[in-house]
Amino acid sequence: MTAVAPETHEERRDNIATADVQLPLVKSYTQVTDEILDTLKITKAWLTGLAIAVTCLGIGATAWIYQIYMGLGVAGYHPPVMWGVYIITFVFWVGIGHAGTLISAILYLFRAGFRTTIYRCAEVMTVFAVMTAGLFPILHLGRPWKFFWLIPYPNWRLIWPQFKSPLVWDVFAILTYLTVSATFLFIGLIPDLAVLRDRETNPLRKKIYGVLSFGWRNSDREWRHFARAYLFLAAFSTPLVLSVHSVVSFDFAMADVPGWHTTIFPPYFVAGAIFSGIGMVFTIIIPVRRWFKLKHYVTLNHLDAAAKLCLFTSLVVGCAYLTEFFIAWYSGSETEQAYFVNRVFGQWWWAAWIMLTCNGILPMMLFSQKLRRNTTFLFTLSIFINLGMWYERFVIIVPSLSHEFEPWQWAPYAPTYIDWAILLGSFGWFSMWFLLFVKQLPVLAIAEIKEIVPPRMRHPVSRLSLDGHGETPGTDASNEVL
Amino acid sequence: MSESSTPVEEQKQGASRRTFLKVLGAAGATTAAIGCSSNTGEKLIPYLVQPDETVPGVSNYYASTCRECAAGCGVLLEVRDGRTFKIEGNPDHPLNRGALCSRGQASVQGLYNPDRYRQPMLRKNGKLSPISWTQAIQLLEQQLATVQSAGKAGSALFINQHESGSFPGFLDAWLAGYGMPAHLSYAALADGGVIAANRQSYGVAWPSLDFTAAKLIVSFGADFLETWGANVPQQLSFADARAKGADAPRFVYVGPRRSLTGMNADQWIACKPGSELAIANALGGSGSIAQAAQASDVPVATLQALATELAKGPPSLFLAGGSFDVALAVNGLNQKFGNVGRSVLSARPIESFEGMSSDAELMDAIERMRAGQVSMLLVRGANPVFTSPKSAKVADAMAKVAFKVSFSSYPDETSELCDLVLPDNHAIESWGDAQPLPGVISLQQPGMDPVYETRATADVLLAVAKGNPKLATAHPAPSYREYLIGRYPGGTAAFTAALIKGISSGALASERAKKAVVATTRTAANIEATSGDTYLVVYPSPLLDDGSGANKPWLQEIPDPVTKVCWQTVVEVGSSAAARLAIDSGDVLRVETAAGAITAPAYVYPGLRGDTIAIAFGRGHTAYGRYAMNVGVNPGDLLPVAFDAKSGAQAWTSTKVKVTKTGDFIPLVSSEGSARQHGRGIAQAIDARDLGIVPTPAEAEKTGGGEEHLPGDASHEFLPGLRAPVAQDAQGDLPSDDNMKGMYDPKHWSGMAKRRWAMTVDLARCTGCSACVTACYAENNIATVGAIHQSHSTSGLEGQPGANILRGREMAWIRLERYFEGGETLDESFETRFVPMLCQQCGNAPCEPVCPVYATYHSPDGLNVQVYNRCVGTRYCSNNCPYKVRYFNWFGYGEPARPQYAWPERMNWQLNPDVTVRGKGVMEKCTFCVQRIRESEHRAKLEGRAVEADEFTTSCAQACPSNAITFGDAADPAWSVTKMIADKRAYHVFEELNTFTAVVYLKKVNHTVAAGA
16 A cells, blocks of 8 residues: 655665654554554465464474474484484574564663664564473473473472572573563553554454453553553563573583583673574564565664664674683683584584674674665575574584583484474474464554654645545544544 | 292391381382283282292392303392393302303393294294194104104204203213214304314313413413403403502403403504414414514514513413414413413313314214205204304205204294204203313203293203103103202202202213314415405404394493494404595495405404404394394305314404495494593503502692692592582581481481492403493393384484484493593504493582482482482483483383384393383483392391491492492491592592592503513
């Protein structure tokens, strides 16, 4: 419905990492509502995408059921490499799950305006990524049906989990993070749910939206409470962004394995997680803005700003890589040194170089503003970042375990088709939820975008508005007036 | 169990049986009857009326004799509820003194082998099909009558696996009754040349050897720790000698390949195959050093140094493997240097080797078969179709025999060609006797009723004879047992009394004359004259021996002590040849001779000359059950039929071969990660010269340390290990305001809190033989995972043996790490160090805090306990274990319905009822045989006493033929282990990690200086 202008049209090149964000092609509240709600219409392409996602999930689920039946031996584990693709993928998805809360909460507190158009997408990604990640610790268990033994629940055996174990900390960290980020996502959705309710004609769906929106009436009082609650949750989520991946890094840092046992891991993992999360945001938002015709909302300015954040985290991660090597040398520990030499020149040299290239070298290109504003480049780079971050976890987990203290037990590792099927299934699972979401709920925050539409344009003034989709002022007034 | 079997020790009843059972039950002991997992409604305790000495849940021990090789070691059969589930050495037996090798221990897997014949079989329409015993015996009677009436009895042939004792005489008497010639007593790969030379030199087949009386041992290819002679007594004596510290003998190994025995040597003289004689002659003064050096391709200086060392006249011991000539020359050396009567005890011969037929005699018989001159063939135990070179075409020859009877228990290559199979009882189901040493009778009694419908061959022969009225009077004994009692000096009472110990003094009347040496004309060609570019050395596998071990999954799965390859035959290629020919481990090689060709992957081994390849004999079966069939290749396919001229023994090193790379690659099924220590001090050694210099812990304390410590180097101080908070708590070291500490309270009634179970492993004694590994498999219900049917499509080697092991999934709780020491590139002077690596039972264990569910935790007596039922399988404990001694159940090895099932029906009868069979998805590891600890504690409590020092030991320590392992309570000075820990050679592996291990290693001692210097 919207004839989108060429990307270069009226783009501003100012520093837009502030609250002063403008959407020059967005003229009115109605336009915002119409264009964003328009993305909820079911299309053939979406159905195809969903079918592919569900198929992938089916493959993964089948592989898992087979693995539960046969035993973990069907995966590629090769003792002493006792953790493999599943834990790599777990850390990968937890990392992905970081950008959402960073963008929605931390950048909110910092008043970084560019977050407005991408945060919903990132938040949804976060919740589903954590949901995906949460499967893997269960999935990698020898006896997954006993996973609840990691949760401290009252039981007649009076046995509690071992609270010294980082895996128990993981349970708390991940569950807390999932709860808080899901709550945060839902709170932010309330005004938008009200919009959906008002536009809905199906009585049942209208009812559901009504319940979900808590009977939002758009009153001043409601907005005041909403703003306070949102601010509170943003402040509440902020430390979680740092804590979750710190705790995940403890899984490794608390162990005595050469290559794991290092104090740099918490900040290193957090930076890596944000880096990978932003990478995934690019992977998602660039197709979304194109296919959902939202380029004039998610402008190049926003992508440019996010790319700068990406570049910054890449530099942090690259610095951490180098620090690890320095500390290994400086430690004087022979096993540690042997491990790091082995990391880059040993049997897994290619994985280490994939990691260094994708995460440290390629993102350097983001120093060029031209490339930061090239969506094709950004998308391609984001794929490399995703790959590089998966391999970062591979490099941390597999070579460390395969090259430990006891030389007699040094071993190779090769994943099997079961590992790959479950990895594919995790993408299917994530994509399925994401695709279901984008057709049920707005992928852009309607209410927040309306906030940045300049006041004098809040009402469509004439039929000469950009899309020519004339609309009488006052329609849907209860929603359209802030 | 047979009616008058007598248990070794009557159960002492300190409490009533009811109380004892209550304690056992209350202790939650794993007495669940895992031995009977089939659903066919078997009885838990297979007795109608329970014998008095049988208490459910308590083992009885029956003394018997091992029949896995000819030696005749004494064993104790551990029997629970009517089933024998473990075999241990008999401590009272003079030959093996309580130790037992892997082969002996694995005989239970022969007993319960799922592929055994379950009843007599008769060939019908070309296929063996079951018949009844009545029919079978009738049929044999008929056939014997037919042969007799045709006047062809004189051309019948009975081949029996060589054994000592009464049976050979009994058999010959039986054969004579039918007018048949005496049987052939066949032992494949026996050292016939050495036996013949010994008989010529000393008048006995095999003298006992006293290694402790020597200061210099020189072995010319005699692998006395493996299959040469009676390996257990030899190993015991060798280890005792090597444990003498600075006084221990230096050991020089001469031969083209460094075998396991060679790896234990201080010096390896890598001579050309076939040149041992020249060296022996040169040392004996009957040849020149220069000529010997030229013939053997050994530097003159090396031989000169050895000759000089000998000239100083240290007490020495010379041993030879292989041909008669070498053995005779070596016997001459022993005589020349005065070793006979000192280290070569010819007055105390191992009599088990008397009466052995030569390979040439067997081959002559086979030629008679081929010529159609054999009217009837009877085979018991031996498997000549497999053990003879393929070029002998034994199967073709057998086809010419009208009627062939096998008494084999297993569907081996020979019995599969026979017309009638009358399966023999396993040794554990049979009566018998042996005369291992002069004046020593070792009795063999059954540990249980036969597992299948088998019958002892002796009883079958008796039954057949009774069916013949002419012979009935010649065989008055109603059963073979009665026959044995009849022969036994002292009669029934003495026999019954002797059964308790399993041995007695006395001599069995021998009907068999000592065999004369039979010369042969089919002699081996000069090895230099054969065509090919590389020498071939074929040696019996230390674990599988002549291939009879191949149907026992333990022996297939335990890595070869030298190559560390299992479930596979490899072509060993010397490092220098590998570099020259660009061969890497795993490259498939085609090895060709005039006799045949095989293809197998290469294993690059520094302990082999560059002009030689070596292949172990024992695999490559085409029958013999699911564990043996299609596993590996048989190097016998390459060998010509050629004999040592003077002894008639098959010449195993007799030909050159042509070796070519096929271009294929097969990954090696190996347990080896890196064969080098990378300076990490896992296997430490000390030079004998430094032994006197190194301070004891007390001295080190005074001088403030003394030595500089390298990472991994020992501080010579035992850290009791109880440093972790839980452990400190256990010791009562943490202040406590209340009395709620449970078992952690030192005043708790369990009294466990003050214990610290610990182990020492003396690397000066350890030879790397891996008997401890077998013992652990047997005791702890450890699954074998390498059989063909256990492979999985994700394994990378589907349908191949060892597929799971290719992914490192072997389950051995104790493993023998084998590290090479030497320069960057290993030359001939490389050193091998063996380290048995098991759970170190750390006091400050990295595995414990990371387990999220408390499945692994610290017990009050200092053990790292693994609770299988609590384990969810995060495998974090294994990641955090620096020693990598935790093993995960990747598949349902304990679930009968799965292809990965490790104990197919009746193999599960071997499972130790005291130990849980672990489920899919849980971690397991060495428990320090906690079931034995608890059993002793319970027994002591029942008897109202404290556990006595050295009252019991772990399975590995119990079996070790080197006595290298000592187990006990390190918190109590009365235990031997406490004294061992104070040794100046003691060290902890990875001490720098502050794990406070309970396993203490004592450094290996190297003897680099010439003896007598």
